[in-house]
Amino acid sequence: MSATIIDGKAHAAALRARVAGEAARLKSEHGVIPGLATVLVGDDPASEVYVRNKNKTAQALGFNSVHRHLPGTASEAEVLGEVRALNGDKSVHGILVQLPLPGQIREEAVLDALDPAKDVDALTPTNAGLLLSGRARLVSCTPMGVMILLRETLGAITGLDALVIGRSLLFGKPAAQLLLAANATVTMAHSKTRDLPALARRADILIAAIGRAHYVKGDWVKPGATVIDVGINRVPSGGAGTDTGEGRTRLVGDVDTDEAAKVARFITPVPGGVGAMTIVCLMRNTLIAAAAQAGLPAPEV
Ligand code: NAP
Numbered sequence: 001m002s003a004t005i006i007d008g009k010a011h012a013a014a015l016r017a018r019v020a021g022e023a024a025r026l027k028s029e030h031g032v033i034p035g036l037a038t039v040l041v042g043d044d045p046a047s048e049v050y051v052r053n054k055n056k057t058a059q060a061l062g063f064n065s066v067h068r069h070l071p072g073t074a075s076e077a078e079v080l081g082e083v084r085a086l087n088g089d090k091s092v093h094g095i096l097v098q099l100p101l102p103g104q105i106r107e108e109a110v111l112d113a114l115d116p117a118k119d120v121d122a123l124t125p126t127n128a129g130l131l132l133s134g135r136a137r138l139v140s141c142t143p144m145g146v147m148i149l150l151r152e153t154l155g156a157i158t159g160l161d162a163l164v165i166g167r168s169l170l171f172g173k174p175a176a177q178l179l180l181a182a183n184a185t186v187t188m189a190h191s192k193t194r195d196l197p198a199l200a201r202r203a204d205i206l207i208a209a210i211g212r213a214h215y216v217k218g219d220w221v222k223p224g225a226t227v228i229d230v231g232i233n234r235v236p237s238g239g240a241g242t243d244t245g246e247g248r249t250r251l252v253g254d255v256d257t258d259e260a261a262k263v264a265r266f267i268t269p270v271p272g273g274v275g276a277m278t279i280v281c282l283m284r285n286t287l288i289a290a291a292a293q294a295g296l297p298a299p300e301v
Contacts, residue, residue, distance in 0.1 A: 003227070003264040006153055008145075008276035015148065015301070016280045020061050022299035023287055027062070034290035035064035035092045036120070036282075039082055041105065042072030047098045054096065057279050063286060064091055076105045080113045087115040093293050094120035094286035099170075117293060120285040123169060131177050137292065138285050143175035145277025146207065146228055147182065153266050154205075154226060158183040161202055165189045165216070165254075166209035171230055175207060196220070206264075208254035218259025227260050227267040229253035230274050 026032045036058040038051045051067065058065040066089075068082050079101070086095045095118045097110055111119075116126035122140040130136050150157055162184040166172040172188060179186045184205065189196055200206055200220035208216045209230035221227060231254030238248070253270030261267050268274055284301050291299050 003261040003267040005261075006149055006228075006266050006268045006273060008149065008268060008273040011149055011152055012145075012276040012280045015277070015284065016061070018301045019280065019283050019287055022301050023061055023063065026287070026291060026294075026296070026299065030294060030296060032290055032294045032296070033062070033064050033091075034058075034094070034283075034286045035066065035089075036094045036096065036286045037066040037068065037086045037089070037092045039068045039070070039079070039086070039095065039097045041070045041074050041079055041098075042102050044100075047100075051096075051098050054279060054282060057283060058286070061283055063283070066092060072102050074102075074105070076109055079105050079110055083110060083113045087113075087118060092118065093290035094118055094282075096121055096282065118289060120282055120289055121170075122174065122285070128169065128174070131174055134181060138289060139178065140170060140174040141281035141285060142171050142209075142230060142274060142278045143178050144281045144284070145274055146175060146230065147178045148277060148281075149228065149268065149274070150182075150205065150226065156183075157205065160184050160204040161187070162205040162207065163187045163189060163199055163203035164207045164209070165193075165196065165200075166211075166230070168209065171209040175209070179205070210254045212254055213252045214254070214256040216255040216260065218256055218263055221260045221263040223263050224265045225263070227255055227264045228274060229255040229257065229268050229270050231255070232270065232275060 023034055038054055040051045055065045055067055086092050101107055111124050114124055116124045119127050122138040127138050162179045164172050164176050167188055167190045176186050176188050197220045201222050205226050207228040213233040213235050233252050234249045235252050237250040251271050288298050
């Protein structure tokens with residue numbers, strides 16, 4: 001058996017078209033143009049690429065796109081001042097502070113300053129709590145992208161055993177809540193979990209968000225399972241790939257895809273799987289935030 005590859009790019013393109021359609025409707029019927037602000041502190045090259053892609057996608061969808069770039073030496077007070085100014089800017093409906101931040105700035109202080117209505121990464125305690133309470137307004141982008149892939153690939157997931165490896169605020173915790181809300185039976189694993197391979201072999205849905213290249217092996221996968229690989233790891237590559245100045249590298253996931261694909265029914269590739277969904281989900285959140293701030297019902301996307 002060889003797994004069907006879940007084409008994240010195709011699912012992302014379909015979602016993007018739905019977001020573009022609803023954004024056009026919001027503008028023509030209500031005069032509302034969704035606005036996304038990105039805040040980058042410092043010059044980390046990977047963060048710069050992420051932020052640039054987010055702004056480009058927002059612009060391509062006809063959103064207002066605002067970018068604030070502060071030096072790596074910026075103080076916490078300066079970053080908080082920027083966030084508060086954007087909180088008060090009516091043309092901005094979503095604010096994304098690119099993480100990680102330089103050491104002198106406390107991430108919690110920045111998240112606490114962020115207006116939860118504009119928290120399109122859904123990292124504030126308010127949005128995390130609303131998700132836990134079953135009253136989510138904005139949901140973290142990567143878990144949302146995974147749920148859309150699962151829904152569009154499997155339909156209902158009621159009663160299925162799901163294992164989420166990784167318990168970060170950004171992915172693992174919200175992903176587990178969303179799976180639970182969709183009636184999966186959810187297990188969460190982390191670095192202290194005992195006998196991870198045995199747990200993994202019971203999972204109908206196996207989700208890896210660890211940050212370790214090819215950590216999940218083919219013989220961890222239950223035959224017929226759906227494997228979702230969230231990991232993005234840069235590894236040296238002989239020949240093909242991107243030259244980063246430290247030799248050629250390529251992106252791989254947390255799962256040994258070739259081996260896992262021999263056992264699974266569905267599997268996401270890296271790149272071209274979950275990652276393709278994340279930016280579009282950010283745009284979806286910005287659209288939802290814009291509608292909510294205009295007092296309109298949530299768009300059907
Ligand atoms: P993170 O905050 O570093 O969390 C990693 C999690 O993996 C932690 O909960 C950690 O456990 C767990 N872990 C580490 N080693 C483990 C092991 N040997 N066995 C079991 N669990 C282990 O990372 P993250 O932000 O969630 O991201 C995870 C990966 O997803 C990264 O590769 C990241 O680049 C990628 N990512 C991709 C997207 C996308 O758009 N595709 C978005 C976000 C993240 P402890 O809690 O016990 O330390």
